[in-house]
Amino acid sequence: MNNQNQPQKVGQRHQLWTSRAVALFFTLFLLSESTIANVKGYGLEIAQQTVSAPSVPLSADKQQRYQDAVKLFEEAQELQKKGTKEGYQQAIEKYQQALKIVQELGLRQKEVEILVYIGVAYNSISEKETALNYLQQALDKTQGLKPLYKASILGYIILIYSDMGRLDDAINSFKQAELIFLQQTKIEPDELGLLASFYKSIATVYNRKGEPEKAFSYLDKALKIYRDTLKSLDGEASVLEDIGFIHFLRGETSKAFEKYNQALAIFQKISNLPAQSQILSHIASLHRKMGEYQQAIKHLYKAQKLLERVEGTLSQQGFIVSNIADVYAISGDYKAAIPYYQQAVNLYYKSGDTNLTLFAYVNISNMYKFSGEYQKALEYLNKGSSLSVKNKDGQALILQQNASIYILQSDYQNALEEYNKALDIQRSIPRPTSEADTLKQIGLLYKSLGDYQSSINHYTKALDIYKKIGNKPQQAIVHGLIASVYDASKNSDEALKSYEQALLLLNKEDYQSEILTLRNMVRTYNSLKNYPKALETAQRALSLSKGKGKNEEFKSLNILAEVYDSNGNYQKALETYQTILPYFRQAGLRFDEADILNQIGRTYTLSNQYQLAINTYNEELKLRRVFKNGTDEADVLYSIAKNQRQLKNLETALTNIDSAIKIVENIRTNVQNPDLRTSYFATVQNYYKFKINLLMELHKKDPSKGYNAIAIETSEASRARGLVELLTEARANIRKGANPELLAQEKRLQDLINAKEKIRLEIINSEKIKNPVLKANADKLQTEIDELLNQQKQLETKIRQSNPKYANLKYPQPLKLAQIQQQLDKDSLLLQYSLGEERSFLWVVSPTSLDTYELPKKSEIDKASINLFCLISQNSSKPPSATGKENPCQDTKNIKTRQIDLAAEELSKLVLAPVKDKLGKKRLVVVTDGALQYIPFAALADLTAQSTSQRGKEKKNQLDNKPKDNRGGGLIPEIDNLPPATNSNYQPLFINHEIVNLPSASTIAI
Template sequence: MNWRSRVFRLLRINYCRPLTGLLVCTLEGGIGKPSFPVESSYNSPYSDRITVLSGLPTAKTVKADSPDSIFEQALEWYHQGTVVGFEQAIPLLKNAYQLYQEQGQVQQSALSGLLLGIVYKNLGQLEPSLEYVQQALAFYEQSTDPVGMADSLNQMGLIYQIQADMDAALNAYSLALQHYQQVEDRGGEAYTFNNIGVVYDLLGQYQQALDYYNRALPLWRDVEDGYGEAATLNNIGIIYDHLGDYDPSLHAYEQALLTYRTLEDRLGMARTLNNIGLYYDAVKLPQQALTYYERALPLWEQVGDRPGQASTLNNMGYVWADRGQWEKSLGYYEQALPLWEQVGDRKGKASTLNNLGYVYANQGKPEKALEHYQQALSLRQEIGDRPKEALSLYRIAQVQQEQGELEEALETLKPAIAIIEDMRINVASQELRTSFFASKQDYYEFYIDLLMQLHQKSPQHGYDAQALQVSEQSRARSLLDILAEAQGDVSAGVNPTLLEQKKSLQKQLSLQEERRIQILSRSHTEREAQVIEEKIKTLLDQYRAVQALIRVSSPRYAALTQPEPLTLEEIQTQVLDEDTLLLEYFLGKERSTLWLVSSTEIKSYELPGRETIEQSARKFRDALTIPTQRIRRNVMETTAIQLTEQILGPVAEELGNKRLAIASHGALQYMPFAALAVPGLQEYKPLIANHELVNLPSASTVAILRRETQGRKPAPKTLAVLADPVFGQNDGRVSTRGTSKAQPLPPDLERSARESGVLFDRLPYTHQEAESILALVPAPERLEGFGFSASRTLATSDELSQYQIIHFATHGLMNSTNPALSGLVFSLVNADGEPLNGFLRLHEIFNLNLPSELVVLSACETGLGQNIQGEGLIGLTRGFMYAGAPRLVVSLWSVDDQATAKLMIDFYQTLLAEGKSASQALREAQLKMWETSQWWQPYYWAAFTLQGEWNH
């Protein structure tokens, strides 16, 4: 191995995520879920592993004043891995670089220039870094050295990445890859695949990142490079953390740890042990988390890595705080704080200060809490860390509320909410998404609670109306976050050029915001700060201009992505009529709120907290759906009356016989209001006996639907039905000539099914149900898709846009654990048993073209996770509404096929033959079943709900 290649083995130890910053994340106490770690740019490419340098020329073989001798001295300084070492290396490298050029030594000129670029990069001085790397590339091109060119391009990619120019980074990596492949340098290929994976990881495109990491892994193993293999395994673990798929995450970390231990790499071990600690913290196993943190701590100390040590101490403090062990938590935070100060890391310091404030607040020391929160807030404002600035403001407002300073708390909280709304543009940033967006509902919940407390204090000031608007705002925000997590673009209804501009600007803004935080967190020049601020301002101006164009040219898309929730007055004039009451719920930890809104007034009521309502809701749903309970009429009626008293009791005298438009929240979104009791009666009578019922994602949604469908011509034909798909090779309809080997489900479908507790059994009665419905419509006016024809291809075709009513009789998944995995399942195999893509995911539903009057999902089912959220149902409902349907009929659980067939036939007869509205037709069909001895149980009829527009 020659000198250059030996030195470049050193340079290629840049395996980790090439972005400057901390090795690991620091957890913020008490809000949302923790964000997961990222590995940083040059995390010790100069540790004790650099034994490869032993073959370099020594002092005995080179002249003292020769460029080789000077270069060797520079390497010794570089080897120290400190800021001082890098700064001392620069003049030596510049001297060697000049001498090599004067002597015409092209290869050594290239190598010393490249190392200069890397040293400047490690110091955060990116302009000279890029300049020297580009010069090195020119020297390697001059000598026609493909490996040198590739190594230079890889370093350019790292620099572009740090500058948040991801397109340029990907281009540089792509060129590097071509050169490595030209000479079959498999180690170089692995290095580059890893770096490309990092780019996609930073862009939030996790499947692409995983694909590239998995391409790097076997190459590292082929060249027996344990360091590269372990670093890529760590990156794979981080990807699975981002996706919330924790088992493969732990497996990757454990493999990385084993490799680092074999290599006796203490830094790698420390990093991985910390990552495993974060894993155990995320899955709520705090004692295991602490065990791994405790194993990481001495390793950080041994390698002298104070940021890593401070991060782990901070994480340990978080675990103890989460368990309410305030004194223990305090001890760890107080150890972390001076370490951040020693290394001048203002971001880490702000995180620990905020956590200290949280501990003091919970210890009943508001003055000390405010002092630490204010210090954290100042640092975060200085470094431009806006998401964490919102968190500090939120914490300060909480203390103010607890001290009875409600008006002051409101004024403190308002800018935090403004930051949340403004940060929509940064959805590409994983750090912001995991540490910030995941906890957004806490902000809205606190905002509503604060406004309602102020309403109690000053009822005449309209705080309850403001709180209602915040409730609407939170629902729109929640839907956007589901779509962000769905990892797919909603492209229907928007100019594709504008959409591409918007996406590009979002990515650039996210990355430049992160870059600003990194720059301002450390020592920096005024020029550096000025340049990054100017970049962000320019990008923001461009982004807002694109948003304005979208609002003008694509109003439907703008209503989804730039929502403007209605005020009370707008709800009363644009949504409600004199026959309709809005019941809007918001479930809070301490207390919940119900707003009763008519076309002329608003009233608000305090309800029990979320846990109490959820407990009653679970009992009620179990009494309806569990076979051993649903046959016991007294159990069903008792649980119905109990839940009714909690959520409708306060408004019993206000309801009359009016239509109820219900905007539920949380667990209530999966509750069949039709089977609740009429409030105020001594004996059970279903609510639907007195009221027509409609469910809404939000009140604002109705106004949007009316704007979008106003003046729209009806589709030319009447009814399309897709029913009874083929889900597996064991279905009798599959040809025996086909393969007998069972095929696994696609990963996203398998995961959603597992989380929802769904088995893809055939739905035999759906065929009979569909044929009975189709018989109500003349043949030219209908479309049928049975068996293999009930396919994803047909469901996504433009053919369905020709029908006013679209009926899907197939498994629908409303995933309450991961709403982004909600969707519909069509035929999964063809006639020969070969696998098909039959899963229509949430973001794909948004992109359908269905300008229909009604969509019916007659076989949906929901597995209620431990943490009940309504976003699975809301996402699916809003997806079809965005696709063009103003109303849907959706089932909340999978009902007996025969009962579904009966209800659907009665529903369609009333709808089509008598011309009644969908909400009226559904109510009549449900009452008819309730009054029949065979079908009286609400299990058979109450699952079906009308979502959306009620006007005919």
């Protein structure tokens, strides 16, 4: 076939299917990472080639059959020229018919060649597993053929593995191919071209693995072959392009520009239009990274015009217009980006590339998502979903995207379910890197819900995957994510250790990850009040950001401003924030704009400029409402309320905190897993504490309006909801009527947990624990049990959902004051505590009255409570609130007195002194808070103690009928096991009072 008078085709570099060149055609496909998304279009080159004669003599009849095969092959090539999915599918049918003929004729070499073409065609329409299947068939039939046949097939397999993210498989295939070359006594020039293409390909793989030095090493070898031996301008330029791309990834913009311009000059010299287009696209990416958006669009338009002159470049044109859309998206102009993404959809669809079509739909969905139009976003995900029927990777991607939208809508339960579906798919393929990515997203979700241990568990699973596949950059990222969980749980020391691990794993070229890690470390140092170290780290991040684009630089400036803020240098912080804000606004980066406004508002608050803070927070609130993220909106309302309180606008503050609480209540009810509901609710307790303080302030201002009653009802709402729900579900017996298969699965899980726990206990409770192997087994069993318990929690959620009873379950609301009073008799008093950072409160409720008292702040009461706890437990355990290895019971600074009677009296004076004359001998129903929950309330000193003689006569009877602490849990020893008192005047409360401990007053009614 003569191609001289045809329009230029993509990468027209070699003749395929003629003599030795048949073994070299894969050179066309071994491209850099920057072009890997476009390799499907290169299958068209195969359609331009002539067919060589059979390698063995044929009879007349067989010769005719062979000519039939040739005709079918040529028809397939013509069909491939369309560059559409339909064209490739029709071509595959023709190839299959030709394959059958050459198999009948026993022409194994031709069979291998056609199998390869079929694999190429399947890859062109994104059916990579099928492509690999055909290529493997071809590989298996190369025995007895020239060794470089096998090498060439391995070359294309390397490319597909790389495209699929199976980097270790790609490296193994390269090693097989390289061995074939090393075993050759002489390598011909065109064979050297194939070797150079292998070097380019493996450089791509090593770069993706985070080993750029190895990548440069292989690219240097390829450049030497193309430039010095083959004198191939085309090959030389392609290597320069790849080198430029790695410099781009390393943030070395000047070196990247230099290599790209060298490559562009060569491609212009040889009139390679597609290659010129691609280089212009790379240069546009550099401008985009530097925040030079107009320059980026200008270069992309040039690239698009060049491709329009080239036949069969639909996918590549789609890639260019998608890049134009990316520029608009990054600059925040989502509306302008959508038409370009739609153009990309049309081009990809015409080319037959369903994968890229799906990605384009996801991009459109993201534009609507970022604009807060979540329904529209879901509609485009549904369109993408229709293309993923045979594409499990695509199905998992759609599920992940659905989950991200649910999170923005604060619908955490549905998000978790979508992520778990994605995990199931990714594990079934299997696709370890995608699985790890989903695990990271689940870890972030659990962190948002306050379930820090589950968050770390999921991050650790992702880390294990990255360790297994040897991906150090991702390991570093996960260590940073784990550190962020430690930060959130106030474990700053562990956070810093994890950040340091992340830095050790990073390559010096990965400046973006290093800058991000340093920024996060700054926040940790701030929380530790280590401002010199925070400032040093922030300046280091800023220095690294210089020359890496305005976006990086301004984000590092933002971190520096946070240091000024934390250190009390509010004016300097505000000046820095005000420098950053216009850039984010001009660039259209609205999420960043909202974050900066939040920080400015915080700084105004800290510097006592409350009205300016409110004005700034109101600007932020408008943006948060556009994003429709309930969690962030509630947080802004809370901040506004705090500033309004400072300005004595108490009623307005109350309205705003009520709005915030309403939002978080709605979020909580959407989470069906009770453990997650509880952990999430714990993250928003500060809203309720603030409202209680506000109400009590209003009560002090005007006692006639009943604000104190609303305050105790708020206290009930903050602690009762989860308990009421759990008790209601227990009574409803949600397992009755649930899916039998789920119940059977639950039983199997429980049996498995019991069996593993039995074996583990046998090891740890015997001499076996001294055996290192058995100890390791016990540790492994504990890990497995933890995983099974996590599965059990997820299964319980499914059981709830499968039961119609659960869907219709009506939860009682926390009790109002009047309802609480109805539950009390005349001989009972309710003592309900709420401990706050500024002050604490006690409500004393009888059937007919409500009295309120202000108590010392939480820190004082907690310290006295922990002191008493340590004495009661005889330092054998530590308070449940203690984190890490520290035990306050063993720290002499925390123990004010070593005498239990004095400790009990000290705590009683803090929490009972104002009401001692109201107690009489009544039954006390006690609802505690903070560290008060750790001690048996009955052990507190009775501040209205009777005489010693009277007390002695009654003590025995009281002890014989001693009421028990009703909280359970086994944390607190029995009261008759208390260490002896030294003060003869010490009289515990239980002598004169029956004590009923409750987690919430509302539980009385359940």
